[in-house]
Amino acid sequence: MRGAMTANWIATDWGTSRLRVWVMDARDQVIAELSSARGVNLLGPADYEPTLLDLLERHLPRRGKLPVLICGMAGSRQGWVQAPYVSVPCAPPDVRQAMAVETEDKRLDVRILPGVSQSDPADVMRGEETRIAGFMAAHPNFDGVVCLPGTHTKWVQVSAGEIVSFRTAMTGELFALLSDRSILRHSLTDKGWDEPAFVAALQDAMGAPQHLTARLFGLRAESLLENLPPRAARARLSGLLIGVDLAGAKGYWLGQNVAVVGSGGLAGHYVRALTEQGVAPLRADAADMTLAGLRAARKAAA
Amino acid sequence: MRGAMTANWIATDWGTSRLRVWVMDARDQVIAELSSARGVNLLGPADYEPTLLDLLERHLPRRGKLPVLICGMAGSRQGWVQAPYVSVPCAPPDVRQAMAVETEDKRLDVRILPGVSQSDPADVMRGEETRIAGFMAAHPNFDGVVCLPGTHTKWVQVSAGEIVSFRTAMTGELFALLSDRSILRHSLTDKGWDEPAFVAALQDAMGAPQHLTARLFGLRAESLLENLPPRAARARLSGLLIGVDLAGAKGYWLGQNVAVVGSGGLAGHYVRALTEQGVAPLRADAADMTLAGLRAARKAAA
CATH class of the missing domain: 3.30.420.310 (2-keto-3-deoxy-galactonokinase, C-terminal domain)
Known part of the structure; x- marks a missing residue:
């Protein structure tokens, strides 16, 4: 078994203006938190892997693969690889629906979570669905509306573990x-x-x-x-x-x-x-x- | 008497992004129309006189003064010289209320028309009051509302030759x-x-x-x-x-x-x-x- 300070997987929020990673150990505890201003709006598709390798240098495994799970705008059309939307009503997407990204460096196993879309009225989110998943994990019986203030504020109706509709x-x-x-x-x-x-x-x-x-x-x-x-x-x-x-x-x-x-x-x-x-x-x-x-x-x- | 092609006065619209002048003869007819991209947002107070001299070079008098009447943002706090507002209800301001600007070059006699203000609700205009004066001259009996679409669209209630209120x-x-x-x-x-x-x-x-x-x-x-x-x-x-x-x-x-x-x-x-x-x-x-x-x-x- 790897030691407690060995990276087991990487939790990643890759947004428009900021990249934030949590280095997680085998017990799912945070052993390091790193961030960078290299958000999606500064990067072309070829810039993502080097950015990640740079930031994670000290935590890359000597052998085997390090899973990297990403949410946010890195999965958008202007991002690294487009991770198609899941449509409401739906549970927040999980790793089984994530888009696998092929990397040059074989030590990385990168997966990008999908965003969530709504057809009428047309609407999209990327990143907020993951915050909602976190909120649901902390409040499993919550039935109501989650408001996520921000550049694009979301109002999200949540019921029975699903995202029902949003604005x-x-x-x-x-x-x-x-x-x-x-x-x-x-x-x-x-x-x-x-x-x-x-x-x-x-x-x-x-x-x-x-x-x-x-x-x-x-x-x-x-x-x-x-x-x-x-x-x-x-x-x-x-x-x-x-x-x-x-x-x-x-x-x-x-x-x-x-x-x-x-x-x-x-x-x-x-x-x-x-x-x-x-x-x-x-x-x-x-x-x-x-x-x-x-x-x-x-x-x-x- | 000066010839028909001699400038008698200069009509000037000096706005945020554009300067426009009409060179007028003694019979109040346009003998030349000139314009420049040197609007108020590009100029400091010291830049106005050289800009004007540049543009008017061919039309400056050999002796005496050339009147230059200006409307627009050149009279604002960020402009050449601040021409205080006239408050509604009021007729559109005329040259008698204009602010005289001292120039280095004695061939210029520059006057800037005031804008119009309203106290409740607080509102201001600079330039539109002059377009309204022109509209009133063409439609002396107009009683109603003048809409001036633009960067800042104005709705102006006009009655009995006065600007009554605006938005x-x-x-x-x-x-x-x-x-x-x-x-x-x-x-x-x-x-x-x-x-x-x-x-x-x-x-x-x-x-x-x-x-x-x-x-x-x-x-x-x-x-x-x-x-x-x-x-x-x-x-x-x-x-x-x-x-x-x-x-x-x-x-x-x-x-x-x-x-x-x-x-x-x-x-x-x-x-x-x-x-x-x-x-x-x-x-x-x-x-x-x-x-x-x-x-x-x-x-x-x-």
Whole structure:
């Protein structure tokens, strides 16, 4: 038997802007956690294997193969190898449905988990299905909605161990575009926060989502005419976008058990927004759920 | 008296991305039209005078001063000299309210027209007030709403020769950000158009604006799953954004006389969108109205 510090398999979250790996031992415990900025948006198909070999150098076996299980955008059309979607309703995909990737280096046994798709309305996820698998492993009897805030926020209806339906909104990507690249960048700051301003904008957008694109320009106008503090402008921008998201996703969260799986400030803003609507969401950390989901996906084959 | 080909004054539209001048003779006729890509977003305060001298070289007087009347973002905080706003309700500002700019070269007599502001809800315009002045000069009895499609689309209530109130939506800027810089760029094309797709998205967004940010991601998902044609994705993106704009601006256009002052495809899309709602808008060209507005602003002093 290999020692406790010998890598038994590699859990991998390969997203758009970040690569994160957990080196796992034979008892399924983490012996090292590594990460890199070499996300999918920086890589061509030929770059994946060298990136992985680089990062895993110290953990490669002298003989035999090291299993590497990957979730996330590495399985997309713009990624390493396309891992076709599994369609809802479905359990989160596991290693038996993963796409095997041929590598030059024979010490690697790479498998990429599929994403999940929905045909009507058309929607896709890659990576979130694995966080959901992790959340289900921790809450086996959960029946309700999992909200995964992010660049593309997902609302996912989960029942009897399956993903039933889901909805994606471009909330995080719009926030980034508007605060970094639009006229609003002059009026915002990347620091600070104004919670009452966030809540007021949230309620405003939920009640009158048709005013979104005018309220956005209003942040610029108030900044010019009334010296709106940048931290208030930033909180209001977030409140407007999350408010429209919640208004549109009401069919998902209203009267349901809700869990927010995310990290950092954004997850906190969704929790606050849901709490304002009388929902008391469970919370779980995104990275923890990813690791738990990769563990569950691997175990399914045992 | 100077000859007909001698410059009597210069009508100038100095916007964010473009500088446009009309060289006018003593009978107020255009003797030359010049333009440059040296818009406000490329210039520091010291760059304006050399840019103008460069462009006007052949038209500078041997003696005396050449009046240059400017509208647009050159009068903003990020511009040449800040020309303070006039507050609604007000007639479009004229040369008597313009800000005189001191120049090194004594052959220039530069004046920048103010923008117009509104305090509740906070809103601002710079340049559009001059197009409105031009439209009013051509339609002295117009009472209704002028829609000016653009990066920041304006809806302006005009009555008895005054700007009464207005509303700005970030429609054009969002379209540009989403089609050039978001995940949607992979699914769109900068050519082609699908009118039925535009109209369907328009109606969808007007009826359910709370779904905007999810419908945006839906374009990406349909492109991945169903090979949505890029020209249809582009038309739908436009329809969704214009639909939310029209839903929010309903208080402006419903049951009113409406005029669309704009140019190119975008103005056409607004005309089509309004026509779908049973409005039969007047149409006028943006550049024509700018020139007419600068003429009217100058004449006010006579």
